[in-house]
Amino acid sequence: MYFVLYRDHANQWRWTLYAANNRKIADSGESYWNKNDALHGIGLVMSTNSTTPVHER
Template identity: 60%
Template sequence: MFFAIYRDVSNQWRWTLFANNNRKIANSGEGYFNKTDCLNAISLVKGSGSAPVYER
């Protein structure tokens, strides 16, 4: 898996998570004005592996 970061049409930073077969798994859902904020959001996703899963 890998993350790709890019600028959208509004010139904001976004990320997309891809599987090894290059299919999209997840995306940021929002744009970030600063590249650092986008990278921090990726770190939060990477670190959430132990988060519980709830059915609603």
């Protein structure tokens, strides 16, 4: 599994979680003005597995 952190068309931050087979299994569902807020959302999802990598595009 891995997260992808990116800016959307409105230049706001979003994230997507992908499974090992590269299939999308979750996303932020909303955009964030601040990158740290998006990272916090990722942290809430991965609270049980803190080794999941985050890739920024």
